Amino acid sequence: MGEKGSEIEILIGGKAGEGINRAGQVIAEILSEMGYYIFMIFDHPSLIKGGHNYSIIRASEHPVGGIKRKPDIVLALDKNTIKLHEAELSPHTVVIFNSDKVKNAEGIGIPAVSIVDSAGGVPIMINSCLIGAFCKTAGLEWSDVEQILLDKFPVRSALNLDIARKGYDISEVKFQLIRAGENRAKLITGSESLGLGLCYGGIEGYIAYPMSPASGILHFLSSKKDEFNLKVFQPEGEIAAILMAEGMACCGCRAAVGTSGGGFCLMNEGISYSGLAEIPIVIINSQRQSPSTGAPTYTAQSDLPYAISAGHGEFPRIVISPGNAEQAFMWSAKAPGLAWKYQVPVIILTDVTLNDSLYSLSPETVINEDYDYGYKEVDEGPYLRYRFTGDGISPLGFFNGNSGPVKINGKTHDESGISTENPRILEKLAEKRIRKASIIKRDMEGEKCVLRSGNSNSGTTVVSWGSNGPLCSELCSRLKIRSVQPIVLHPFPEKQFETAISESSKIIVVEDNSTGQLSELMKSYGFFSDNRILNYSGRQISLETLEKRLMEVI
Amino acid sequence: MSYITDAPNTWCEGCGNFAILHSIRRIIEEYEKNGSKKDEIVLVAGIGCHGKIADYLNINTVYSLHGRAIPFATGIKIANPDLKVICCVGDGDSYAEGLEHLLFAAKRNVDITVIVHDNRVYGLTMGQYTPTSPDSYHGKTNPGDGKEKPFNPLKLLLCSGATFLARGYTGRMDQLQKLIWSGMSHKGFALIEVLQVCASFYDKSSFYDRHIYEYQGDSGDINEAFILAGEWDYNSDSDIPAGIIYEEIRQIFEERFEYETTDLKSRRKAVIEYFGL
Ligand SMILES: Cc1ncc(C[n+]2csc(CCOP(=O)(O)OP(=O)(O)O)c2C)c(N)n1
Ligand code: SF4
Ligand SMILES: [Mg+2]
Numbered sequence: 001m002g003e004k005g006s007e008i009e010i011l012i013g014g015k016a017g018e019g020i021n022r023a024g025q026v027i028a029e030i031l032s033e034m035g036y037y038i039f040m041i042f043d044h045p046s047l048i049k050g051g052h053n054y055s056i057i058r059a060s061e062h063p064v065g066g067i068k069r070k071p072d073i074v075l076a077l078d079k080n081t082i083k084l085h086e087a088e089l090s091p092h093t094v095v096i097f098n099s100d101k102v103k104n105a106e107g108i109g110i111p112a113v114s115i116v117d118s119a120g121g122v123p124i125m126i127n128s129c130l131i132g133a134f135c136k137t138a139g140l141e142w143s144d145v146e147q148i149l150l151d152k153f154p155v156r157s158a159l160n161l162d163i164a165r166k167g168y169d170i171s172e173v174k175f176q177l178i179r180a181g182e183n184r185a186k187l188i189t190g191s192e193s194l195g196l197g198l199c200y201g202g203i204e205g206y207i208a209y210p211m212s213p214a215s216g217i218l219h220f221l222s223s224k225k226d227e228f229n230l231k232v233f234q235p236e237g238e239i240a241a242i243l244m245a246e247g248m249a250c251c252g253c254r255a256a257v258g259t260s261g262g263g264f265c266l267m268n269e270g271i272s273y274s275g276l277a278e279i280p281i282v283i284i285n286s287q288r289q290s291p292s293t294g295a296p297t298y299t300a301q302s303d304l305p306y307a308i309s310a311g312h313g314e315f316p317r318i319v320i321s322p323g324n325a326e327q328a329f330m331w332s333a334k335a336p337g338l339a340w341k342y343q344v345p346v347i348i349l350t351d352v353t354l355n356d357s358l359y360s361l362s363p364e365t366v367i368n369e370d371y372d373y374g375y376k377e378v379d380e381g382p383y384l385r386y387r388f389t390g391d392g393i394s395p396l397g398f399f400n401g402n403s404g405p406v407k408i409n410g411k412t413h414d415e416s417g418i419s420t421e422n423p424r425i426l427e428k429l430a431e432k433r434i435r436k437a438s439i440i441k442r443d444m445e446g447e448k449c450v451l452r453s454g455n456s457n458s459g460t461t462v463v464s465w466g467s468n469g470p471l472c473s474e475l476c477s478r479l480k481i482r483s484v485q486p487i488v489l490h491p492f493p494e495k496q497f498e499t500a501i502s503e504s505s506k507i508i509v510v511e512d513n514s515t516g517q518l519s520e521l522m523k524s525y526g527f528f529s530d531n532r533i534l535n536y537s538g539r540q541i542s543l544e545t546l547e548k549r550l551m552e553v554i
Numbered sequence: 555m556s557y558i559t560d561a562p563n564t565w566c567e568g569c570g571n572f573a574i575l576h577s578i579r580r581i582i583e584e585y586e587k588n589g590s591k592k593d594e595i596v597l598v599a600g601i602g603c604h605g606k607i608a609d610y611l612n613i614n615t616v617y618s619l620h621g622r623a624i625p626f627a628t629g630i631k632i633a634n635p636d637l638k639v640i641c642c643v644g645d646g647d648s649y650a651e652g653l654e655h656l657l658f659a660a661k662r663n664v665d666i667t668v669i670v671h672d673n674r675v676y677g678l679t680m681g682q683y684t685p686t687s688p689d690s691y692h693g694k695t696n697p698g699d700g701k702e703k704p705f706n707p708l709k710l711l712l713c714s715g716a717t718f719l720a721r722g723y724t725g726r727m728d729q730l731q732k733l734i735w736s737g738m739s740h741k742g743f744a745l746i747e748v749l750q751v752c753a754s755f756y757d758k759s760s761f762y763d764r765h766i767y768e769y770q771g772d773s774g775d776i777n778e779a780f781i782l783a784g785e786w787d788y789n790s791d792s793d794i795p796a797g798i799i800y801e802e803i804r805q806i807f808e809e810r811f812e813y814e815t816t817d818l819k820s821r822r823k824a825v826i827e828y829f830g831l
Contacts, residue, residue, distance in 0.1 A: 196825050229820065231633075243629065253633035363826070411617055
C-alpha cells in the first residue's frame with residue numbers, strides 16, 4: 001500500500017463529451033475542502049465528441065505551480081487513458097478503471113456502467129461512481145466526503161450520491177490522505193479569475209467573439225452579467241469587438257475585449273486607433289500554439305514581441321503577463337485603471353495553461369490591493385480632447401455633455417481633435433506619445449512588476465514569464481535556486497529586473513516557444529541569458545521534465 | 555453658436571457632400587430650437603471624402619476607421635442608449651470594407667441613423683470602383699467591361715432587417731433634410747442611402763436630375779419595399795425612386811443593455827460576494 005501525506009497527483013481521462021473536466025473539478029474541490037492547494041490542467045483537443053480528454057490534478061500542502069505527470073492515482077473511463085499515459089505510470093500508481101469498458105487492466109476495476117444502470121442513472125453518472133471509488137482509494141472517510149459530494153452534484157444529487165457510494169464501497173484503500181488544514185482557498189479557473197479581476201477593476205462592458213482559449217472569460221462574464229451589472233456582448237467578429245469597446249470608452253464606460261492569436265491579429269487596426277486617438281482599452285490575448293488557427297486548445301508563449309508591437313505606428317502601451325489565478329486577478333483588476341490613467345491600450349497576455357487550468361485562490365490576498373488609479377478629468381475652459389500637456393496626458397472628456405463637443409480622431413489631429421497634417425503638429429503628436437510612454441515607464445516602476453522567489457542568494461537564476469512563472473517558482477524553491485518572473489513585460493521594468501537578477505552567475509530562461517522571445521527581449525535591454533529551456537509541444541512542461549532539463553545546464 | 559468649425563473645407567467645388575453637411579447642420583439647429591442639446595448627438599464618420607464631415611461639424615464626433623463607423627456607433631449606444639448617433643459613411647467604406655457591420659446593425663436594429671454618402675466611387679483614393687459603380691464604370695483598377703454588376707444596397711438591407719430605409723439625392727436638399735430628420739426620429743436602425751454627386755470622378759448629376767422622382771407611398775409594406783428598392787438596379791437607366799422606402803417598428807438593440815447602476819463600488823461588492831466573503 002502506497003503512502004501519501006503531503007501531496008498527491010491524480011489523472012482522470014476519457015473521451016470528449018464524457019464530462020472529464022467537471023469530474024476533475026469535483027475531485028479538485030474535494031481535495032481543496034481538505035485544505036490542499038490545487039493546480040489542475042485540462043488537456044483537450046479542439047473537438048466536442050470523441051478524442052482523448054484528460055485532467056491532471058495536483059494537490060499539495062504547499063502552493064502548486066505545475067504538474068509532475070507522475071500520477072499516484074489514474075481514473076480511466078476508457079482504455080485509451082491507460083494506453084496513452086503508460087509512460088507516466090510508475091509501479092506505485094493505482095489505476096481505477098471502468099471495468100465495463102476496460103478489460104485486462106491492472107488495478108481496481110469498477111463496473112461503473114452496471115452500477116449506474118442498476119441504480120437507474122444516466123451515462124454521465126459513471127463519473128460520480130469513479131469519484132466515489134477514488135475517495136476510498138485515497139483513504140478518505142465517507143463521512144468526510146459525503147457532504148462535499150452532495151454540494152458538488154447540483155442536479156439529481158441523491159442519485160449521484162447513491163452511485164458514488166456504490167463506487168466507494170467496491171473500491172480499495174491504497175493511500176492515507178490526511179486533512180492538510182482549513183480550506184482557505186476558492187477554486188477558480190484562470191479565465192474566471194481574469195473576468196473577476198476585470199470587474200473588480202471597474203469594467204462595465206466585455207465584448208468578445210468566441211475563440212479558444214479566451215472563450216472561458218466570455219462564457220463566465222456572460223453568465224454573471226446581471227450579478228456584476230455588466231454589458232456583455234458577442235458581436236460579428238473581433239474587429240467589431242474592439243471598436244465597440246472603444247466606442248463605449250468614448251462615453252466614459254470602461255470596456256475590455258478578449259481573444260486569441262487570429263482574433264488579436266484582426267484587432268490590430270483597433271489597437272492602432274487606440275494608440276493615436278488615445279482611447280483606453282483592455283485587450284486580453286490568450287495565446288494558442290502555432291501561427292494561424294494553429295492548435296487552438298494547446299498552450300504557447302509566442303506572441304510576446306507581437307503584443308509589444310501590435311498595431312502599426314509608434315505609440316505607448318502596457319503589456320502584462322500574469323501566471324496564475326492570483327496574478328490574473330490582480331493584473332486584470334489593475335489593467336482598466338492603467339488604461340484609463342494613461343489613455344492607452346493595455347494588453348494582457350495569457351495562454352491556454354492559465355485560461356483553462358484550475359487554481360486555488362485566496363481572495364483575501366487580492367481584493368485589498370490598490371486598484372484605484374484615477375484619471376485626468378476635464379477642467380475649466382474650452383475643452384480640447386488632445387490638449388498638449390507636460391506629461392503628454394490630456395484631460396479625458398466623454399460624450400456626456402459635461403465639456404462641450406468632444407472630437408475623437410484616429411487621424412493626426414490638432415489639440416481640439418480636428419485633422420491636420422501640419423509637420424510641426426505631427427512632431428508634437430509623436431512627442432506627446434513619447435512623453436506619455438516615459439511617464440508610464442517611470443510610474444510602472446512603482447508597481448510590483450517583477451516577482452522573485454526561491455533562493456535569492458543563489459547565483460543560478462531561472463527567468464520565466466506567464467504561466468511558467470509559478471511552475472519555475474515551485475521548482476526553484478525546492479532546488480534552492482532563484483526564480484524571477486517579470487509580469488509586466490512592456491514597458492520593460494529594467495530597474496526591478498536588474499535588481500531581481502543581480503549577482504547571478506548563470507541565467508536560464510524558460511519559455512513555451514521555439515525562439516526564446518523573452519530571452520531576446522531581455523537582450524535588447526542588456527540582460528543576457530546563458531541558457532534557454534524552450535518548450536513548444538503545446539503542453540506546459542512538467543516539473544519532472546523541467547528539473548531534468550535544468551540539471552543538464554546547471 | 556456656430557455649428558461649423560473653422561477647419562478649412564477641402565471638398566471639391568460642386569461636391570454633393572456640401573448638401574449632406576448642411577442638411578445635418580440645419581437639423582441640429584432645429585434640434586436645439588426644439589429644446590434639445592447638440593451635446594446629445596454624436597456623429598461617427600468613416601474614412602473617405604465623406605469622413606471630413608467630422609472635422610467640419612462643431613459637435614461630438616468620432617473620426618473613425620475606414621469601414622468601421624458602425625461598430626464605434628454600436629459601442630456608443632451600448633454604453634449610453636440616450637445619445638443620438640449619426641453615422642456618415644461612404645459607399646466604399648460601408649458597402650465594401652465594413653459591410654458586415656452594416657448588415658449586423660440592421661439585423662440587431664441598433665437605434666442609429668446611417669447616412670451613406672453613395673457617390674458610387676472611391677473619392678479620396680482617386681476614383682476606383684465601388685460596390686455600387688455600374689458595370690460600365692472604368693476606374694483605375696477595373697476594366698468596366700460589363701462583367702461585374704453592382705449590388706443593390708437597399709435590397710441587401712431589407713433582407714438584413716433594416717427598420718427604416720430611405721433614398722435621397724444631394725441635388726434635392728430639402729427632401730434630403732426631411733429624410734434624415736425622419737431617420738433620426740425613427741426608433742431603430744435607419745439608413746438613408748444618399749446618391750451623392752462626386753464632381754471630380756463620377757458626376758452623374760444630369761442623369762440623376764432626369765431619372766430621380768420623389769416617391770410617396772406605403773412604406774409599411776415589405777413586399778412593396780422590395781419592388782421599390784428593385785426599381786433601379788444601380789446599373790440601368792430606369793427611373794429612380796427617392797423617399798422613404800420602408801419603415802417598421804421593432805424592439806431595439808440597446809434595450810438589452812439597460813442596467814441601473816454603473817457604480818464601481820457595487821460591482822466590487824458583487825465580486826466579493828461571489829468569493830463568498
Ligand atoms: C483599412 C483601410 N484600407 C484602405 C484605406 C484607404 N482608403 C481611404 S478612403 C478609401 C475609399 C474611400 O471611398 P468611399 O468610402 O466611397 O468614400 P469617398 O471618398 O467616396 O467619400 C480608401 C480605400 C484606409 N484608409 N483604410
Ligand atoms: S473627389 Fe468627389 S467626393 Fe471627394 S470631395 Fe471631390 S467631388 Fe467630393
Ligand atoms: Mg464613395
